[in-house]
Amino acid sequence: MFATELTAQSAATPAPFAPITQAVHRDVNGDRAFTTVDFVQRRFRLPGNEGFDLAIDTVAALLRAAGYVNETEAKPTDRLVYRIESRDMPNEAWTPHDARITIAGRSTPLQTLAGNLNMIAINSVSTPPNGVTAELVDVGAGSDSAFKANTVAGRIVLSTGNARLVLPRAQRYGALGVLNTQTLPAYNQQGKHPRAIQFTGIARDTIRPGWVLFVSSVTRDSLQAALKQGAVQLHVLINTSFARRPERTLVAEIRGTTAPNERFVYSAHVQEPGANDNASGVGTLAEMARVAASLVQRGIAQPRRTLTFLWGDEIRSTDRYLKEDSTRRAGVKWGMSLDMVGENTALTGGTFLIEKMPDPSAVWVRGDDQHSEWGGKPIPENEIKAYWFNDFVRNRCLDRARTTKWVVKANPFEGGSDHTPFLNADIPAVLLWHFTDVFYHTDLDRIENVSATTLANVGACALTTGLLLTQGTPVIARAALEELTVTAQQALRTQAALSRDTLARGGNVQYEQHILNVWRDYYLAALDRVADIAVGPVDLRTALANAKRRVRAATVTLQ
Known part of the structure; x- marks a missing residue:
């Protein structure tokens, strides 16, 4: 029997924690969070683009409804405030609007953006408004010799090679564009999910702009079967836009009564187009902010430190929050990242995990504390950070698990999300997430794989943690x-x-x-x-x- 199981059986909610714990568990509403997740996950989100900004504006509206006041209008006595920070971006924001691949003469497209949200390579340009019709040529891995062996000028090429390398080669030989097939990581189980496409992009090129469409295994097989019957004419339509727009970060705070310059900071990244990754973090954090405001307004919670909620670009927004203001950074006591927190584990295969800040389990990986399939390796012994935060967070989740039968596990530190800027700044932090998820980074990461129950479970333990630590009484x-x-x-x-x-x-x-x-x-x-x-x-x-x-x-x- 290993540590997680022992703790789950033996721990009991400490009596001084019970009022906050019970109030949060009662008030966090998974259905509310789910509604927000559903709205956010419908659009492809990158910093500055239309989907990203719509998510920011949606959460800001939820904050206003919960009683948060825009900092520009807030009085010194207002405890619930928010702001939207805007920063110039070096490049224009890219937004996908539509895409279709149809074999000429057929009425039904083989693939559409509505069914495969990730099918347009990021930074791809539009075709003419009515699309293009051209012959399809299979160039395999897209080597130089393959292009020389085929006539591709004025045609569309089908390739299995690296899209970033194949596109410029295709352009040199006069091809109109590229259809690209992907080999997904083993945990995506591509053979079992042949319609899956991972999101990725091509280099931005203002001199020779081009386009790549990623095709699923199903679409690839249909195209190759058609090619065996003879020449194939394809009709391809792509509609994307580039716009000079700012990168925006939303920050909401419940100001502490006694030590307002000390903070517990939550971070949920908005970019990435999935439902679980990470519309689930966006929606859960919005619901947490609503409940926290309600508890403060009703006098049930009285945080003496400031509780901060941050929505923005993964890692970058959190890192900037810590680095742009040294005084503010000095007051950040703890951080928590919410990333992929809504899984319906029966469908995704993902297990809820608390990724711990570096403790001895990250040096000696054994027992229940195993690395996820995302990847991790042992750290040197001198990188252990001796602190109580890992166990405090896990116990708050186990408080929830005792009444809901929720499965709570932990993994050694791996990095790669919004907890890393905190740890790099020597601030205790953990990541709440799920893995392995068979739909990770694919366009099958949609709302049907999100659980309102899981959203409530994660939101409850996360908010309880922050409220207890910002209350910070001797008891x-x-x-x-x-x-x-x-x-x-x-x-x-x-x-x-x-x-x-x-x-x-x-x-x-x-x-x-x-x-x-x-x-x-x-x-x-x-x-x-x-x-x-x-x-x-x-x-x-x-x-x-x-x-x-x-x-x-x-x-x-x-x-």
């Missing part, structure tokens, strides 16, 4: 210290069982003892940081000394 700090002590004892027993199992299979006693000692030292150092929870001074000396004795006593000496 919350003391309860967190006791909870972490129990969690540490359970974790050390689990690690000891894993080491004994390794020894039974011929492992080295000294090495296994070192692992256990590192885990012990990790938790001892994490206990020292629990005082960070309190707004202002808190006397934990007696309780801390007792907690450390219990953790040391739980550390096994291997024989």
